[in-house]
Amino acid sequence: MNLRRVGALTRRIVEGMRRDHRSMALIVVVPIVVIGLLAWVIREQETIDVRLAVVNEAGAAAQPLADAIGDEAVAADMELVTPAAETRDGVVDCLEAETCDAGVVIPSDYATQIAADASPTIEIVTLGVAAGTEGSTAERVARVVASAFTSFLPPGVPVPSVEASTVYGTADGDVVTSFAPVFVAYFGYFFVFILTGVSFLRERLGGTLERLLATPISRAEIVSGYNTGFGIFAALQVALLLTFTLMSVQVPAIGPLPSFSIGLGVPTAGSPVLAFTIALLLALGAVSLGIFLSTFARTELQVIQFIPLVIVPQGLLGGIFWPVDALPPILQPIAMLLPVTHAVDALRSVMIAGADLATRTVQVDMLYLVLVAAFFVVLASRTIRREVA
Amino acid sequence: MASDVLTTGSPAAAAAGPEPAIVAAGLRKTFGPINAVDGIDLELAPGRIYGLLGPNGSGKTTLIRLLVGLAHPTSGEARVLGQPMPSRAGLGRIGYMTQSDGIYGELSVWENIRFFAALYGVRDQATLEEALSVVDLLDRRSTIVNDLSGGLRRRLSLACALVHRPAILFLDEPTVGIDPALRIQFWEHFRRLSREGVTLLVSSHVMDEADRCDELLLMQAGRVIARGTGDELRAAAGATTLEEVFLQAAGVDAPAPVGDGAPSTTPPGTGPPGAAP
Numbered sequence: 038m039n040l041r042r043v044g045a046l047t048r049r050i051v052e053g054m055r056r057d058h059r060s061m062a063l064i065v066v067v068p069i070v071v072i073g074l075l076a077w078v079i080r081e082q083e084t085i086d087v088r089l090a091v092v093n094e095a096g097a098a099a100q101p102l103a104d105a106i107g108d109e110a111v112a113a114d115m116e117l118v119t120p121a122a123e124t125r126d127g128v129v130d131c132l133e134a135e136t137c138d139a140g141v142v143i144p145s146d147y148a149t150q151i152a153a154d155a156s157p158t159i160e161i162v163t164l165g166v167a168a169g170t171e172g173s174t175a176e177r178v179a180r181v182v183a184s185a186f187t188s189f190l191p192p193g194v195p196v197p198s199v200e201a202s203t204v205y206g207t208a209d210g211d212v213v214t215s216f217a218p219v220f221v222a223y224f225g226y227f228f229v230f231i232l233t234g235v236s237f238l239r240e241r242l243g244g245t246l247e248r249l250l251a252t253p254i255s256r257a258e259i260v261s262g263y264n265t266g267f268g269i270f271a272a273l274q275v276a277l278l279l280t281f282t283l284m285s286v287q288v289p290a291i292g293p294l295p296s297f298s299i300g301l302g303v304p305t306a307g308s309p310v311l312a313f314t315i316a317l318l319l320a321l322g323a324v325s326l327g328i329f330l331s332t333f334a335r336t337e338l339q340v341i342q343f344i345p346l347v348i349v350p351q352g353l354l355g356g357i358f359w360p361v362d363a364l365p366p367i368l369q370p371i372a373m374l375l376p377v378t379h380a381v382d383a384l385r386s387v388m389i390a391g392a393d394l395a396t397r398t399v400q401v402d403m404l405y406l407v408l409v410a411a412f413f414v415v416l417a418s419r420t421i422r423r424e425v426a
Numbered sequence: 427m428a429s430d431v432l433t434t435g436s437p438a439a440a441a442a443g444p445e446p447a448i449v450a451a452g453l454r455k456t457f458g459p460i461n462a463v464d465g466i467d468l469e470l471a472p473g474r475i476y477g478l479l480g481p482n483g484s485g486k487t488t489l490i491r492l493l494v495g496l497a498h499p500t501s502g503e504a505r506v507l508g509q510p511m512p513s514r515a516g517l518g519r520i521g522y523m524t525q526s527d528g529i530y531g532e533l534s535v536w537e538n539i540r541f542f543a544a545l546y547g548v549r550d551q552a553t554l555e556e557a558l559s560v561v562d563l564l565d566r567r568s569t570i571v572n573d574l575s576g577g578l579r580r581r582l583s584l585a586c587a588l589v590h591r592p593a594i595l596f597l598d599e600p601t602v603g604i605d606p607a608l609r610i611q612f613w614e615h616f617r618r619l620s621r622e623g624v625t626l627l628v629s630s631h632v633m634d635e636a637d638r639c640d641e642l643l644l645m646q647a648g649r650v651i652a653r654g655t656g657d658e659l660r661a662a663a664g665a666t667t668l669e670e671v672f673l674q675a676a677g678v679d680a681p682a683p684v685g686d687g688a689p690s691t692t693p694p695g696t697g698p699p700g701a702a703p
Contacts, residue, residue: 042545248524251495254545
């Protein structure tokens, strides 16, 4: 291994990238815009207005309950709607006419069930065409019904209070807090893969690889040079992303512009440097992966075609959105093979639970990332043949 | 007639020193059913300019790639400067100019030459400047390669191949897209290099270039079917121009080997002098 040759290759990559303004923008600006937008969308989500129809099919016996539900609904910022008929069908008509968003039906056997000491069923009806919004609407209505019930507890029974608490993080932490750290790593991985894959393919197509191989540089030196060169940009990107995620600078309102903050201000419990190292290890694995996969591509488009095959599944299985334990049993061992899974696990441990290098799971995850990177370095070196044609 | 051309000997090579710069012995390379290089025996003496002629697909580039060590021979052996190829050991003394430019478009002229020089361990600024001045690019050193014309890129490609002062230069169609004035300049430089002891193997389609070579190798269907100076080839083929020799070679189906189906060329120095017509 001749370090001067590795250095020459590193320098060449840096010089080339510096000229390529579009790629530099890809590294620096795009992920910040995307993460910033994501945080904006999640944090500033408008509460969807709910128009609620409450019908009582049980008559006078259940009227106090119906009234209590109505009161709680109004207290929860919902709008009460009176359907044309005080029946379940009336609610359905009103849902179909889109004059209400959800209905609460107190069934006609309510009184008899209570008398028989059975648990009555209160029905919450939605149309069932938009799973996401209706789910959250139904959930809010369910909370309204539940709190209406507490007012019917016999006198003397204290109303239990329910309080949410968390072991790690803060109770007021939002989804961004758990998403942003892992997105930092995932974006780094994604961009470094595209950059090296396309750049090495150009090397093959442009005849420069042929020429490189006719010089004394070895295959290991080529892969090392690529890792160092693109490692510099991966480090730059991960550092920028992490800074953007952790810091929060409030910009005061000026004239017509409202006040806003730069950065997500996500709190980290552990060391930012350790988080940086984990994300960088993952990104370095993408350098050699890009070189390796470029062997199987003949055009730049074909490199891009590896994204849905290699990068997107890791996003789905890697524990970013759903915990690996919640995946179907067949997919779980596959997920455990993916580097993204281990990076996500280690990053959450560090940034949310405050784990450090002494934590066993973090050690194992980082060791795995190193092994994956090393594995692809070897694989990439093997695919670079002196014989290219 | 092909068989006449075939037996043309090579007195110049026979007189060369004991250690040939390039040796091929039974060199063969097949891609599936295609014999790109079909059993070539060669000994090329140091310090001479060899021209590699032949129609498209006759195996010129594959032969060069085998000699540079970019391809493994299916059978046979290639040795360059005494080093069996492919091997990384001898590459520091070999220069290779590919058919495609093989330079980095997003880098400047200077960054390109500096990169390739560094791979050979050459960092001395004066050496780099000299290589650029040979191809007349010294005043464009800070230009980005993508902004250069095709001919200028070709020049840079050549400069990158000779910046480390190799003992052997393989040039795959070096003068394609280069204007006549510069082509003359190129050849003057090739001649200067050969006087300094550099061996050059130049593939070309341009016939007036062929006459500037010390010796020509005429390839057809993966074999060297004739070898000699331009005059010798013309005389052997009964042609007045090299163009005719070339067309004759391209026209024949397969060269009928002389004698016991031996390799298509007479190894220089060992074979009998050609049976002149």
